[in-house]
Amino acid sequence: MSLRVLIADDEPAARHGMLRALQATGCELLEAADGDAALQSIRDHIPELVFLDLTMPTRDGLSVLREFAGEPSSHRANCEIIVVTANDQVSIAVECMRLGAADYLTKPYEVEQLRAIVRRASERLTLKNRVAALQDQLNQQQAFGALVGISRPMRELFSQMTRAAKAPLPLLIRGETGTGKELIARELHRLSDRSAGPFVAVNTAAIAESLTESELFGHVKGAFTGADADRSGCFRQADGGTLFLDEIGDMPLAAQTKILRAIQERVIQPVGSSKTVAVDVRIISATHQDLEAAIPEGRFRQDLYFRVRGIELRIPPLRARREDILLLANYFLERTHAVASAPAFAADAINALLAHTWPGNVRELEQAILAAAAMRQTSEIRSADLPLPHHKTNAEPPQFDQLRGLPLTEAKGILIEQFERSAIEAALADNAGNVSAAARQLGLHRQSLQQKMAQWEINR
Numbered sequence: 001m002s003l004r005v006l007i008a009d010d011e012p013a014a015r016h017g018m019l020r021a022l023q024a025t026g027c028e029l030l031e032a033a034d035g036d037a038a039l040q041s042i043r044d045h046i047p048e049l050v051f052l053d054l055t056m057p058t059r060d061g062l063s064v065l066r067e068f069a070g071e072p073s074s075h076r077a078n079c080e081i082i083v084v085t086a087n088d089q090v091s092i093a094v095e096c097m098r099l100g101a102a103d104y105l106t107k108p109y110e111v112e113q114l115r116a117i118v119r120r121a122s123e124r125l126t127l128k129n130r131v132a133a134l135q136d137q138l139n140q141q142q143a144f145g146a147l148v149g150i151s152r153p154m155r156e157l158f159s160q161m162t163r164a165a166k167a168p169l170p171l172l173i174r175g176e177t178g179t180g181k182e183l184i185a186r187e188l189h190r191l192s193d194r195s196a197g198p199f200v201a202v203n204t205a206a207i208a209e210s211l212t213e214s215e216l217f218g219h220v221k222g223a224f225t226g227a228d229a230d231r232s233g234c235f236r237q238a239d240g241g242t243l244f245l246d247e248i249g250d251m252p253l254a255a256q257t258k259i260l261r262a263i264q265e266r267v268i269q270p271v272g273s274s275k276t277v278a279v280d281v282r283i284i285s286a287t288h289q290d291l292e293a294a295i296p297e298g299r300f301r302q303d304l305y306f307r308v309r310g311i312e313l314r315i316p317p318l319r320a321r322r323e324d325i326l327l328l329a330n331y332f333l334e335r336t337h338a339v340a341s342a343p344a345f346a347a348d349a350i351n352a353l354l355a356h357t358w359p360g361n362v363r364e365l366e367q368a369i370l371a372a373a374a375m376r377q378t379s380e381i382r383s384a385d386l387p388l389p390h391h392k393t394n395a396e397p398p399q400f401d402q403l404r405g406l407p408l409t410e411a412k413g414i415l416i417e418q419f420e421r422s423a424i425e426a427a428l429a430d431n432a433g434n435v436s437a438a439a440r441q442l443g444l445h446r447q448s449l450q451q452k453m454a455q456w457e458i459n460r
Contacts, residue, residue, distance in 0.1 A: 002026050002027055002028065002122075003025075003027045003028070003047070003048040003049050003118060003121060003122055003125065004027070004028045004030065004045060004046075004047040004048055004049075005022060005027045005028065005029050005030065005047060005048070005049045005050070005051070005118065006030040006031075006032060006038065006041050006042065006045070006047040006049070006050045006051070007019065007022075007029065007030065007031050007032070007051050008031075008032040008033075008035070008037070008038035008041075008050060008051065008052045008053060008056065008061075008064070009032075009033075009051070009053040009056070009084065010033055010034055010053065010055070010056045010057055011053075012033075014053070014107075015031050015033075018051060018114065019031070021111040021114050021115065022114060022115070022118060024115075025115060025118050025119075027049075027118060030045060030047060033056075034056050034057045034058040034059065035056045035057070035058050035059025035060055035061065035063055035064045036058045036059050038050070038052060038056070038059075038064055039059065039064050039067055039068070042068060042071070042079065043071070046078075046079065047079060048078050048079060048080065048121065048125055049079070049080050049082065049117075049118065049121045050079065050080070050081045050082065051082050051084050051105070051114075052064060052065070052081050052082065052083055052084060052101075053084050053085065054083055054084070054085040054092070054096075055085065055086075061083060061085070061096075062095065062096070062099065065081065065083075065096060065099035065100060065101060066099055068081065068099075068100065069099055069100050078125055078128065080102040080103075080121055080124075081100065081101050081102060082101065082102060082103045082104070082105055082117060083096045083101045083103070083104050083105065084105045084106075084107065084109075085104075085105075085106065085107065086106065086107040102121075103117065105117070123347055124347050127345075127347050127350050128344075130326065130350075147180075147183060147184070147187055148324065148327055148328055148331050149321060149324045149327070149328075150323060150324060150327060151316075151321035151322070151323040151324045152321075153316035153320055153321045153441075154316065154321055154324060157184075157313065157314075157315065157316070160313055161184070161187065161188055161191065161313065162191065164188065164311045164313060165187075165188045165189075165191035165192045166191070166192065166193065167310075167311060168282070169310030169311050170263075170282065170283040170284070170285070170307065170308050170309070170310035170311070171185075171188060171282075171283075171284045171285070171310060171311050171312075171313060172284075172285050172286070172287070172308050172309045172310070172311070172312045172313070173185060173284065173285070173286040173287075173312075173313050173314075173315065174286070174287060174288070174312060174313070174314045174315070174432055175286075175288060175314060175315030175316075175317070176288050176315075176317050176361055177288050177360070177361065177363075178360045178361035178362055178363035178364055179315040179316075179317060179318070179361045179362060180315065180361075180362050180363075181246065181286035181288075181315060182201055182244065182246060182286070184286075184313065184315060185199075185201070185242070185244045185246075185284045185286060186199060186244075188242075188284060189241065189242040189244075189284070192242065192282070194240065194241050194242055194282055196241075197238075197239075197240035197241025197242070198237060198238055198239075198240065198241040198242075199238070199241055199242050199244065200234050200237045200238035200241070200242070200243050200244065201244040201246060202215065202216070202234045202243070202244065202245060202246065203246045203247055204245050204246065204247055204248050204250070204251040204255065204259075205246075205247040205250030205251060206247075207255065209252050209254055209255065212252070212254065212255040212258060213258055213271050214227075214231060214233065214271050215233065215234060216233055216234050216235055216255075216258065216259060216262070216268070217233045217235055217236075217258075217262065217268040217269060217270050217271065218230070218231045218232045218233025218235075218236055218268070218270040218271070219231050219233070219270050219271035219272050219273075220270055220271070220272040220273045221272075222272065223270075223271045223272025223273075224271065224272070227271075227272065230270075231270075233268065233270065235262055235268045235279045235281060236268065236277065236279060238279075238281045239279050239280055239281060240280055240281075241281065241282070242281065242282045242283075242284055243281040243282070243283055243284070244284045244285075244286070245259075245283060245284070245285045245286070245308070246285075246286050247286065247287060247288075248285040248286065248287050248308060249287035249288065249289025249290075249291055249294060249300060250287070250289065253298075253299070253301070256300065256301045256304050257301070259304070260301065260303060260304045260307060262279070263283055263304075263307050263308070264307065266278060266279060266280065266281075267279065283307075283308060285308040290432065290433070291305055291309075292433075314431060314432060314434065314437065316430065316431075317358075317361055317430055318358040318361045318362055318364075318365060319357050319358055319430070320430045320441065322354065325353055325354055325358070325365065326345075326350065326353065326354070328362060328365055328366075329345065329353055329365065329369050330345075332365070332366045332369040332370065333345075333369055333373060333381075336370060336373060343373060343376060343379055343380055343381050344379070344380050344381070345380065345381050346380040346381060346382045346383070348382055348383040349372070349380070349381050349382050349383045349385065349386060351383070352383040352386055352388055353365075353386070356388050367387075368386055368387055368388060369381075371385075371386075371387050372385040372386045372387070417456070420452065420456075421456050421458065423442065424438070424442065424449065424452060424453065424456075424458055425458060427439075427441045427442050428458070435449060435450060435453075
């Protein structure tokens with residue numbers, strides 16, 4: 001982005017040299033011949049970058065820095081001051097930094113040094129503005145409570161949730177591990193006509209097979225050894241509200257059989273009791289498993305599948321909604337810090353956050369931000385603070401080796417085919433094999449995608 005740059009130096013030749021060096025950068029250039037004029041220009045024009053000579057009449061550079069430190073935060077937030085002087089004493093540099101200078105430039109300097117400083121300042125300001133804009137959007141995001149997202153996939157999901165929450169049908173939430181399936185379920189309950197009733201969540205994969213009936217349907221006192229009192233069970237606890245069956249794709253088959261009757265007939269029979277109890281619950285299930293593949297393999301009952309799959313919602317993985325990464329990162333940071341003390345993300349940290357593929361999705365991102373905030377050594381979070389793998393990016397892709405010696409046209413065709421195949425497979429994986437959704441993500445017509453899948457024998 002184009003910056004407003006102030007050059008404050010009492011020597012006309014020095015100012016002229018800087019002006020000439022920076023004209024090609026497209027910046028808006030301002031001048032000041034003494035300290036008072038520099039301070040006034042900072043107040044009037046609020047430049048993003050200031051080259052401040054230390055030795056000037058009326059008010060020297062150190063005095064300007066001291067005065068600037070007392071300015072309103074709105075003046076200082078996006079303004080970086082670069083001290084310029086012929087004095088290379090370390091003590092002077094330390095004092096300047098203590099007073100808020102961003103960098104220290106010793107005369108004589110190279111033209112490219114000046115331009116590099118401007119480029120870096122522009123990049124930092126662009127990233128700051130981007131984060132600020134995302135934070136504004138986050139502050140305005142109230143429609144779905146704790147759910148955060150401005151990307152198109154999330155906006156589509158929010159729209160689907162609004163409609164699905166009111167429908168008197170069971171819901172099946174599908175998404176990778178760490179995408180926030182229980183959070184989605186809680187918001188669906190909050191938006192539903194049952195919001196005044198209880199929300200009960202149970203991890204069906206974690207229930208011991210011997211205790212399935214007791215956990216789900218309850219038991220009466222004395223039903224078995226250790227049953228010292230009546231237990232209501234998850235279905236009765238959720239009566240009048242919502243029962244969330246998490247990881248239903250990992251539920252043991254015996255438990256699937258027992259829960260199917262309760263969903264079908266809306267009655268349960270506590271362990272040790274001869275009486276049945278009517279229950280009124282809305283079932284929301286969630287899984288990261290491919291249920292369609294599990295049915296022919298005998299790992300999931302087909303009749304249960306059709307009972308829980310009334311309305312299906314798919315949560316996009318974090319890599320498919322990269323616009324939300326910085327928004328979520330700031331959200332997690334703000335949630336654990338007072339606004340005044342929350343650290344900021346340095347430019348290299350922002351780049352690292354955007355470059356990572358986040359296989360653990362939102363859960364991985366949250367833990368990474370919390371760890372970085374706890375372990376940082378400066379006022380900013382830098383890329384080194386983030387617990388992310390650091391990959392070398394300068395290595396030549398291995399697939400190039402097999403293309404050496406081929407005619408350019410043939411090699412190009414092979415690379416394009418490899419890229420398209422990879423993109424299609426990734427889109428299908430992102431959308432759990434849903435061809436229509438994958439086509440939308442790729443910007444293709446469904447028929448075109450199907451033709452390419454058939455051409456390259458890609459299995460959904």
